[in-house]
Structure formats: C-alpha cells, structure tokens
Amino acid sequence: MKVLSLTLGLAAVACVAAQVADPLAPADNNNNQYAWTAGQDDLAIQAEGISGLMAELGFRSQILSQMENKAEFKTDVVGCEGAKTIIKNAMETVRSTLEALKPVPVITPVIEIASNILAQLETIVNAPLDVTNGMPFNVVDITFGVAKLILTSLGSAIPFLGDTFINLAATLNSISSSIKGLVGCAGGATKTLLESTHCSGIADLYRAAVAASVKVSPALSMPAEASEDMKRLATGSLTVLDLMSKNSIATTNDALLTTRPIFASDVLDQYRIEMVRVADSDDIKAYAQASLAATVGLSNALEACLRVAADPVGAIDDLNDELEAQSRIDHDDKDEEDD
Structure with a gap:
C-alpha cells in the first residue's frame, strides 16, 4: 500500500506538469484574451x-475534524530512508511545475503557498528518524489541509488555470499522504495537544501571501486611462x-503567540469582489480571484x-451552534421560496 501511495503521488505530479505546459494559452486563438467567459456580474457572484468556500467557519470545521477526542491531534512519524528519496524526487517535480507558472505574475501568492508547503515538507523529510518528528509533522498536516482547501477553491475561480491548481493541490496532498503512509518505519505514532505553535505554518503562508499580493498589486502599475472606480478599488486593496x-x-511566530492579531x-474580501465586478482587465480579474482570494483564505x-x-x-x-443557526436560516429561506 505504501508503494501504491507513492506511485499515485508521482502520477499526479506528471499530470500537473502536463497541465502547465502553456499556462497562458488564450481562448479562441485570441492572444489578447484569457478564457474568461462569464460576464462581470456572474464573475462577481462567483467571487x-x-x-463562502474559504470562510473562517469552514477552516475551523476542517481543523476540528482533524483532531481526536476534542482536544488532541494525531501526528505520524516519518521514516524509511529509501522512501524519503522517492518523496524528494516528487517534490522536485512539483518545484518544476511551479517554475512553469512563474510567467503568470498575478498568481504569485498561490505559487508562494505551494513553495512554502514544499519547504515545510522538506523539514520533515530531512529530520532524524525519531519520535520528535511528531511536532513538525503536526504543523505541516494542519497547513496542508488549509492549502489544499485554498488551491481547490481557486481551481474553480480561474478557468485557464483551474485544472492546474486542482491537480497541484492533489499532488501536494499525495506527497503528504505518502509521508503519513510511512508510519511504522520508525517509531510509530505520537499524539500532541493542539497548541498555538501548530498554527506557525499557516502564519508563514499568510505573511508570504500578503507580501506577494503587495508586490504584484495593480495599484502599482495602474494605467492613466483606468476608471476612477478601478483606481479607488486597487488603491484601497493595497492599503488594506x-x-x-x-x-x-x-512579524514573528514567537510574538504571534503572545499577541492578539487583528484580521482584516x-x-x-469586499475590495476583491468589487474589483472583479469593475475590472475590464484580465490581469486584474486574475489578481483578485487568485492573489487576493488566497490572502483572504489564509487570513481566515x-x-x-x-x-x-x-x-x-x-x-x-x-x-x-453556528452550524445549527445557519441550518435554521437556510430552512427558513427555503420555506419562503416555496411560498
């Protein structure tokens, strides 16, 4: 079963590589247009x-589902030197995939997410084969769940890169699952209480996404002929x-544990949705649907x-309590529609 898991992971990597052969392939042979087929209002609804897919409530539900006995989180110990080599090779293939995506600057934060995940995985794969690996794997396992949800959500948002994002998420998940499947090679499994330190991987991704979104903000290169609404929204999003x-x-994870962050x-997200509604540039649409969406998701x-x-x-x-309240609201809305 372990070999099968690793094989599936490598197959997924190959699939991703095929998907990104031409990440900017235009629709209908028009070199000036990406494959945006929906109207502005439809895109805003999609945004x-x-x-909803990346709301704080959804991430909270996912993290809680990974916990055992309401207060514990299960972690696995990495083992098997031979398997480590296989996993490292798979990581290199994913890294090549990310390099192929770099010509698309508006999705830089998404590339940052995947690259950061690989770096965290390497910390585990390179670690000694003992039970002390439980702690770093705990961090990465939570971070992987978050990254997978964000990447798959973004896959539905950008038609010309959707399959790439979804396959990339699946590949990273396969590599993570392969590492989990190596339990028993050394040390078995350990359990640790979920602590604030386990959020450090997400915090690193969040900071990287914010920095990348600032770097490629359309406000930094807005053409003079752009509408006043577009200038206002781009400047406002950059301010946030x-x-x-x-x-x-x-700015550091140590400080994070002793402060109470203010999340914006x-x-x-409101700026992001309005940018999608107002933008007449494909680059700005992609920036809002990928870069800003990833940043919003990581904040949540x-x-x-x-x-x-x-x-x-x-x-x-x-x-x-929140799910029950939402269920009642949905039920009442359905009753009103039926009436």
Whole structure:
C-alpha cells in the first residue's frame, strides 16, 4: 500500500506538469484574451461563492475534524530512508511545475503557498528518524489541509488555470499522504495537544501571501486611462494589504503567540469582489480571484487555527451552534421560496 501511495503521488505530479505546459494559452486563438467567459456580474457572484468556500467557519470545521477526542491531534512519524528519496524526487517535480507558472505574475501568492508547503515538507523529510518528528509533522498536516482547501477553491475561480491548481493541490496532498503512509518505519505514532505553535505554518503562508499580493498589486502599475472606480478599488486593496503586513499580525511566530492579531480579511474580501465586478482587465480579474482570494483564505485559516488552539472544546461547541443557526436560516429561506 505504501508503494501504491507513492506511485499515485508521482502520477499526479506528471499530470500537473502536463497541465502547465502553456499556462497562458488564450481562448479562441485570441492572444489578447484569457478564457474568461462569464460576464462581470456572474464573475462577481462567483467571487462571492469563493468567499463562502474559504470562510473562517469552514477552516475551523476542517481543523476540528482533524483532531481526536476534542482536544488532541494525531501526528505520524516519518521514516524509511529509501522512501524519503522517492518523496524528494516528487517534490522536485512539483518545484518544476511551479517554475512553469512563474510567467503568470498575478498568481504569485498561490505559487508562494505551494513553495512554502514544499519547504515545510522538506523539514520533515530531512529530520532524524525519531519520535520528535511528531511536532513538525503536526504543523505541516494542519497547513496542508488549509492549502489544499485554498488551491481547490481557486481551481474553480480561474478557468485557464483551474485544472492546474486542482491537480497541484492533489499532488501536494499525495506527497503528504505518502509521508503519513510511512508510519511504522520508525517509531510509530505520537499524539500532541493542539497548541498555538501548530498554527506557525499557516502564519508563514499568510505573511508570504500578503507580501506577494503587495508586490504584484495593480495599484502599482495602474494605467492613466483606468476608471476612477478601478483606481479607488486597487488603491484601497493595497492599503488594506499594507495594514495586514505591518500592523495586523506579529512579524514573528514567537510574538504571534503572545499577541492578539487583528484580521482584516472581511474588508479585503469586499475590495476583491468589487474589483472583479469593475475590472475590464484580465490581469486584474486574475489578481483578485487568485492573489487576493488566497490572502483572504489564509487570513481566515490563521484566525480559525488560533481560535481552535485557544480552546479546542469550546471551539467545537461554538461551531455546532453556528452550524445549527445557519441550518435554521437556510430552512427558513427555503420555506419562503416555496411560498
């Protein structure tokens, strides 16, 4: 079964490589157009749908589902030197895939997510074969779940790169699962309580995504002929990103554990949706649907992780209450539609 898991992971890598052979292939042989087929309002509705997929509540539910006995998180220990070599080779293939995506600057934060995940995986794969690996794997396992949800959500948002994102998420997940499948090669499994330190991987991704979104912001190269609305939205989103990078979260994970971050994802998400509605540039649409969406998702994921770590049992009770309330609202809405 272990060999099968690794084989599937490598097959997925090959699939990704095929998908990104020409990441900017235009639709209908028109070199000036990406494959955006929906109208502005339809794209805005789709953008709102992505917000729902990457809401704080969803990440909180996912993190809680990975926990055992309401207060514990199961971690596996990495082992088997031969398997390590196979996994490292698979990582190199994924890294080549990311290199092929770099000509698309508006998705830089998404590339940052995948690259950071690989770096975290390498920390585990290169670690000694003993039970102390439980802690770093715990961090990466949570981070992987978050990254997979974000990548698959973005896969539905950008038609000309959707399959690439979805396959990339599946490949990274296959590599992670392969590492899990090596349990028993050395040391068995360990359990650790979910703590704030386990959110450090998500925090690293969040900072990287914010920095990348600032770097490729359309506000930095907005043409003079752009509409006033577009200029206002681009400048506003950059202002929020600047706030997120300097003031909303500690600059180090050690400081993060002793401070209470201020999350601005809701405000940034509103700018993102309106940018999709107003933009007449494919680059700006892709920036909003990929870069800003990834940043919003990671902000929500970090908030969810810290919330669960602070009180795992209380977080479960709160989640159940919120889901029940949402169910009642949905039921009432359905009754109104039937009437």
